[in-house]
Amino acid sequence: xxxxxxxxxxxxxxxxxxxxxxxxxxxxxxxxxxxxxxxxxxxxxxxxxxxxxxxxxxxxxxxxxxxxxxxxxxxxxxxxxxxxxxxxxxxxxxxxxxxxxxxxxxxxxxxxxxxxxxxxxxxxxxxxxxxxxxxxxxxxxxxxxxxxxxxxxxxxxxxxxxxxxxxxxxxxxxxxxxxxxxxxxxxxxxxxxxxxxxxxxxxxxxxxxxx
Numbered sequence: 001x002x003x004x005x006x007x008x009x010x011x012x013x014x015x016x017x018x019x020x021x022x023x024x025x026x027x028x029x030x031x032x033x034x035x036x037x038x039x040x041x042x043x044x045x046x047x048x049x050x051x052x053x054x055x056x057x058x059x060x061x062x063x064x065x066x067x068x069x070x071x072x073x074x075x076x077x078x079x080x081x082x083x084x085x086x087x088x089x090x091x092x093x094x095x096x097x098x099x100x101x102x103x104x105x106x107x108x109x110x111x112x113x114x115x116x117x118x119x120x121x122x123x124x125x126x127x128x129x130x131x132x133x134x135x136x137x138x139x140x141x142x143x144x145x146x147x148x149x150x151x152x153x154x155x156x157x158x159x160x161x162x163x164x165x166x167x168x169x170x171x172x173x174x175x176x177x178x179x180x181x182x183x184x185x186x187x188x189x190x191x192x193x194x195x196x197x198x199x200x201x202x203x204x205x206x207x208x209x210x211x
Contacts, residue, residue, distance in 0.1 A: 019111075025067030026075050034063075036082055038074050046081050057093040058100065061086050065104035068120050069111055076119070083123050087130040094130050098137040101127070102144055109148040117152070118171040121180045128187045135187025139195050142184075146199035153177045153200065182206040 028034050035049040064086060067079025087094065108120040128135040152173060181203055185192045193205050 021069075021107075023066050023069055023075070025063055025079055026070060028063060029067075029075065029078065034078075034082075035060075036078060038078060044074070044077060046078055046085070048085070052085060052089040055086070057086065057090055057097050061090070061094065061097050062100040062104060065101050065123070066107075068104060068108040068123060069116055071113060071115060076115075080119050080123060084126055087123075087126050090130060092131060094127070095132075095134055095137055098134065098141075102141045106144050109145060112148075114173050117148070118173055118176055121173075121176045122171070125180055125183050128183055135184065135192070136189040138184065139188045139192050142195045142199055146181075146196065149177050149181060150200040150202075153202070178203075 025034075029036075035055065036046045037049065039045045039047050061083070064079050064083040067075055068083065070076040070079055105120060105124060108116050111117070128138065154174075181196055181200060185196055185206055188195075193207065196203050
């Protein structure tokens, strides 16, 4: 008598890391077309060749966000640090550029690479705190970026999702997801919770609403 075991469905590959496409950021940096250079040392830094506040944010901010998909040194470090510097000095230049940042954010999250995802979530947190109305401007785009949050919110890995970035404290993707969602809700206005709930059904509001 032949006993046939029950074969489960094949793995979907939903959590499998996906190689990032070559970024425009890397191409521009290799050509020397970015106004930055890397300063080597015990703690590497970047130096800007021009005053950041004089830069065209419509051009440069999406370019640095595009580089968030990078994992190789120095591109990953330069993209993150450059994006954060731009957010620190952008002021009212940031809000009009939000629509151009969505595809780079989505592409970085869709790599399923924990290092890239952690970096992108930290920069996303920085983004919503960079100026008034930025959080609200992101709400219409939650459908494009939050599906990855729902996919990975309970994901366990051999390393528990802990990423040790270069010279930075460890980052845990399972902690960053609820932390980022709460910040998106707090800064997103009255409609933020509903839009988050659509994409992440198990999310519970962190805002105390008055009856």
